[in-house]
Each structure stands twice: as C-alpha cells, then as structure tokens.
Amino acid sequence: xxxxxxxxxxxxxxxxxxxxxxxxxxxxxxxxxxxxxxxxxxxxxxxxxxxxxxxxxxxxxxxxxxxxxxxxxxxxxxxxxxxxxxxxxxxxxxxxxxxxxxxxxxxxxxxxxxxxxxxxxxxxxxxxxxxxxxxxxxxxxxxxxxxxxxxxxxxxxxxxxxxxxxxxxxxxxxxxxxxxxxxxxxxxxxxxxxxxxxxxxxxxxxxxxxxxxxxxxxxxxxxxxxxxxxxxxxxxxxxxxxxxxxxxx
Amino acid sequence: xxxxxxxxxxxxxxxxxxxxxxxxxxxxxxxxxxxxxxxxxxxxxxxxxxxxxxxxxxxxxxxxxxxxxxxxxxxxxxxxxxxxxxxxxxxxxxxxxxxxxxxxxxxxxxxxxxxxxxxxxxxxxxxxxxxxxxxxxxxxxxxxxxxxxxxxxxxxxxxxxxxxxxxxxxxxxxxxxxxxxxxxxxxxxxxxxxxxxxxxxxx
Numbered sequence: 001x002x003x004x005x006x007x008x009x010x011x012x013x014x015x016x017x018x019x020x021x022x023x024x025x026x027x028x029x030x031x032x033x034x035x036x037x038x039x040x041x042x043x044x045x046x047x048x049x050x051x052x053x054x055x056x057x058x059x060x061x062x063x064x065x066x067x068x069x070x071x072x073x074x075x076x077x078x079x080x081x082x083x084x085x086x087x088x089x090x091x092x093x094x095x096x097x098x099x100x101x102x103x104x105x106x107x108x109x110x111x112x113x114x115x116x117x118x119x120x121x122x123x124x125x126x127x128x129x130x131x132x133x134x135x136x137x138x139x140x141x142x143x144x145x146x147x148x149x150x151x152x153x154x155x156x157x158x159x160x161x162x163x164x165x166x167x168x169x170x171x172x173x174x175x176x177x178x179x180x181x182x183x184x185x186x187x188x189x190x191x192x193x194x195x196x197x198x199x200x201x202x203x204x205x206x207x208x209x210x211x212x213x214x215x216x217x218x219x220x221x222x223x224x225x226x227x228x229x230x231x232x233x234x235x236x237x238x239x240x241x242x243x244x245x246x247x248x249x
Numbered sequence: 250x251x252x253x254x255x256x257x258x259x260x261x262x263x264x265x266x267x268x269x270x271x272x273x274x275x276x277x278x279x280x281x282x283x284x285x286x287x288x289x290x291x292x293x294x295x296x297x298x299x300x301x302x303x304x305x306x307x308x309x310x311x312x313x314x315x316x317x318x319x320x321x322x323x324x325x326x327x328x329x330x331x332x333x334x335x336x337x338x339x340x341x342x343x344x345x346x347x348x349x350x351x352x353x354x355x356x357x358x359x360x361x362x363x364x365x366x367x368x369x370x371x372x373x374x375x376x377x378x379x380x381x382x383x384x385x386x387x388x389x390x391x392x393x394x395x396x397x398x399x400x401x402x403x404x405x406x407x408x409x410x411x412x413x414x415x416x417x418x419x420x421x422x423x424x425x426x427x428x429x430x431x432x433x434x435x436x437x438x439x440x441x442x443x444x445x446x447x448x449x450x451x452x
Contacts, residue, residue: 009354009405011378017370017390022436025292025366030266035366036287037270040279055356071357071372073262080269089272097268105259109267110274111281118282122290126331126362129409158407160354162381174337177409194408196339210385211397218408 002154003161005063006055010162010205031072038079043124044117047086051129052180054078056156131175132191139221140195144170147227148197148219155182159223163215167227168199169235171216179220187222194218200235296365297436299330300413303340303363304439305430308418318342321413325363333362335411341404342415343441348395349402350388350441351412352380358406360413364436371440381405391442414441421447 008014026032041047057078058066066074084091101107140146150165151157158180176191184190201213214235273279303325307314317324321338325331332338338360341349353359354377359367370376379387384401388394395401404412416438422430425448437443 006355008374008378009380010382011374014373014375014378017375017379017387018373019370019391019437019442020368022297022368025296026288027369028260028263030260030263032288032292033270033284034266035291036284037273037279039287040283041273044279044283046278058356067374071369076262076266076269080265083269088278089276093272094265094268097272098265101264101268101271102261105264109271109281112274112277113282114280115282117280118286121279121283122286125287125290125295126333128331128333128362129336131336131409158355160405160407162354172339174408174410177336180408194410196410198402205382210383210401212400213384213403214400215381215403215405217405218410220408 002152002157004059005066006059007161009160028072034072034076034079038075039125040121041083041088043121043127047083047088049082049086051178052156052158054082055180056182057081059156129177131177134176134193135189135191138173138193138195140170140173140193140224140226142170142173145227145229146170146195146197146224148217149223149225151223153183153186157181157183159219160217162204163197163199163217163219166199166203167230168197168203169229170195171198172196174218177220179222181220181222184222187220189221192221194220195224197224198235203230291366295333295362297363297434297439298431299365300360300363300436300439301431301434302328303330303413304415304434305427307340307415308422308430309427314415317415331362332360332411332413335360335406336409338363338411338413339404340413340415341402341441343417343444345417346398347400347402348388348441349404349412349414350380350384351404351406351414352377353406354378354381355405355407358411360411363413364439368436388442391437393443414439416441416445419445419447 058074080094083089145167147167148163151159174194174196177194178191179187181187196216197219198214198216201209204215274281307317317340321340322332343349357367357372381403384403385395406412433445433448438445
C-alpha cells in the first residue's frame with residue numbers, strides 16, 4: 001500500500017545509525033544462500049517478476065511485522081511468496097519441506113551441478129535493467145520548476161511522502177522506464193521519463209532544516225506537475241557558495 | 250555452507266531458506282552450483298574494491314574522471330565493471346564546497362556492481378529515515394563533521410538509477426601509484442558517510 005511503513009524518509013525515532021567495520025558479506029550462511037538462489041532463479045528466466053512486484057509484497061506484510069522482521073527475513077518471505085504465486089512450487093510443498101528439515105536438521109541437502117548454467121548465472125550478475133526506448137518527448141526539461149504531486153492512492157508506488165506537494169528543480173532528464181506503480185494507467189504513458197529532481201532542504205523540512213541541504217530524488221513523469229518556484233523552493237543563494245559547482249549532469 | 254554443524258540451534262529462517270534451496274534443486278529449477286557461483290561472486294569479486302578502482306582511476310586520469318561524471322555506466326565499463334543493479338549510474342563528486350550522500354529511503358537500492366551488497370546499517374531504519382532530514386547529524390555519527398558552508402546533497406535512489414560518490418583525493422597522496430590509491434578508498438567513502446583520510450605518515 002502506498003502510505004505504509006517502508007516509506008520512512010524523514011521519520012524520527014529509530015535511534016542512531018550503527019556503523020559497522022567491513023566484515024563478512026553475509027552475516028548468516030542462509031542469507032548468502034537465499035541471495036544466491038534468488039539471483040540464480042531470476043537470471044535463469046524461470047521467475048519473471050514485473051517491476052516493483054517484490055517490493056510491493058514486502059510493503060504489504062503489515063507495518064508492525066515490517067518493523068519486527070530483519071531485512072533478509074523480509075526478503076525470504078517475499079521470495080517464497082512470489083515463487084508460490086508464479087507456480088514454482090506450492091505453499092504446501094515449502095511448508096512440508098521446512099517441517100522435514102526441522103525434524104532432521106542434520107540431513108544434507110541435495111546437491112546438483114550444471115557448470116554451464118552456473119557460469120551463465122555468474123556472468124549475468126553484470127546485467128541490469130536498461131532504459132526503454134523513448135516513446136515521445138519528455139514533458140519537462142533540466143532547470144524547470146516542478147512539483148511532486150500529492151498522491152495518496154493505495155498500492156505500490158515510488159513517490160515518497162516527504163516530497164509530495166513540494167517544489168523542486170529538474171536537475172537531469174534520465175532514460176525512459178516502466179513506472180513501478182499499481183496505478184500506472186492513471187499516470188499517463190508507460191514507459192515514461194524519469195527525472196532527477198533537486199529539492200531545497202527548507203522546502204521539504206521547513207525553517208528548521210539543516211543548513212545548506214539539497215535532496216535529490218528520481219521521479220517518473222507522472223509523479224510531477226509544472227510549478228512556479230516559491231521562495232522556499234528556490235535554492236538558497238544566501239547560503240550557497242557563489243561558484244558552487246553544478247551536479248554532474 | 251549451509252549444512253555445517255552449528256553450536257547453537259538453527260534459526261527458523263535458516264531452516265526455511267534451506268527448505269527453499271532443497272525444493273528449487275530437487276525440482277531442477279536451478280542447480281546447487283549456480284547458487285554457489287552467485288554467493289562466491291559476491292563474497293570474492295563483487296565488492297567495494299571495484300568502486301575503489303574507479304575512484305583511483307578518476308584521481309589519476311582527469312579525462313577518465315570527466316567521462317565518469319558524464320556517463321558513469323560507460324566509464325566503469327572501460328574498467329570491465331558494471332553498475333550491476335541500476336540501469337544508469339550517476340557518479341557524484343565531493344569537492345571542497347559539496348558533500349554527497351546516497352540513500353534509499355524506500356528499500357535498499359545500492360550500486361551493487363561497484364560496492365557489492367550494502368552494509369547492514371544502510372538497510373536499517375535509522376539510516377533510511379534520517380539521511381534525508383538530518384544528514385549532518387548522521388554524518389557526525391560516522392565521525393564526519395562538515396562546516397555549514399559545505400552544501401550537503403543527498404541522493405535518494407527511488408527509481409532505476411544508481412549513485413556512487415567520488416570522494417575527494419586526500420592530501421599527501423601525490424606520490425602514490427594508482428594501485429596504492431585503490432587501497433585507501435573505503436566502501437563508506439563511496440556511500441558518502443566518510444571522507445578518505447590522508448595515509449598515515451603523510452605530510
């Protein structure tokens with residue numbers, strides 16, 4: 001759902017950040033196995049998730065459960081959920097297999113090999129989603145003032161609450177991407193351009209914002225509307241070095 | 250590996266994950282060695298050393314740096330690297346006037362091809378909630394204090410782009426080779442929570 005706990009930018013109450021020195025990539029062996037099997041299945045083409053499908057599942061697990069479930073356990077739940085939904089196995093099968101392991105944790109797992117498939121899985125890790133072909137002209141251009149729409153529809157979206165209704169400046173026009181939104185059909189053409197939009201800290205957080213702050217988000221075209229730049233949204237000339245370099249666009 | 254003897258009882262999550270692996274392998278959906286290959290890649294190859302190579306090259310080669318800032322994805326491909334998770338890579342440069350910080354407030358987007366998997370704190374609620382509203386306070390928890398005149402730019406990865414910070418080259422490194430510079434560049438400096446310190450003993 002739209003306004004669920006995953007959208008946490010600007011919240012208070014989570015305490016200090018706890019830096020950690022570089023250590024093992026996976027804190028628990030099962031986290032690595034989960035990461036590996038998920039990547040291997042997706043990159044084999046046997047699990048085709050639409051953009052945002054997995055995130056949407058994690059977001060609907062319930063706010064209290066989200067907060068109480070560690071990252072890799074959320075990932076485990078959503079992975080099993082999607083694999084069942086896409087017919088790779090049934091809920092009964094995974095539950096029965098789990099019970100069998102609980103009954104005999106020392107029993108070894110089956111081991112199979114296909115060196116060609118393993119090499120392909122490894123090679124595919126460099127692949128990433130590629131922008132879709134442009135299907136028209138972008139509505140906005142770099143330097144233009146835009147306002148993030150105040151949308152509160154239920155369903156998965158990628159428009160954080162903390163920028164809704166706020167005005168910023170288009171920093172960069174990026175590629176065209178399929179919009180990850182449960183209401184894509186209400187947001188115009190699809191795919192659509194993604195803009196990097198910069199917001200002044202005071203425009204988002206008000207007069208007590210930390211000094212000299214800009215926050216940049218990537219926003220699909222359907223999340224934006226044209227705007228006039230108000231005093232709060234204008235990038236503060238009084239606090240900014242005269243020769244401040246522009247971001248790398 | 251997943252079956253080794255554990256001194257404490259195995260967690261439910263671990264048993265659930267092993268059940269998942271057993272099912273996927275028994276049904277022939279994937280083979281065990283495909284899982285092994287991905288795990289090994291992230292443990293041994295796909296980590297912050299990749300990003301450090303990009304940073305060190307940018308420090309010694311101004312033309313590479315210009316290409317990197319203009320089109321990150323194409324520039325890192327010159328080094329045989331890929332951003333790996335995002336379609337486009339935007340490299341943002343720290344200078345005397347500007348300090349950049351990357352975050353994903355909605356989930357855990359991260360330039361995995363260059364930095365590997367994110368550290369735990371990057372995915373934790375404290376960092377995700379606070380990086381956009383009080384980045385200076387977050388930075389101070391990493392020991393990074395910035396004067397007010399330095400502009401803080403926070404990049405929230407809400408779509409398919411990924412970011413990496415190009416930290417400032419520290420003083421006292423003029424005599425170092427590119428390979429020596431690689432060793433100085435930490436994961437956290439490429440997320441933007443710390444600067445790269447001058448090497449010990451540098452003037």
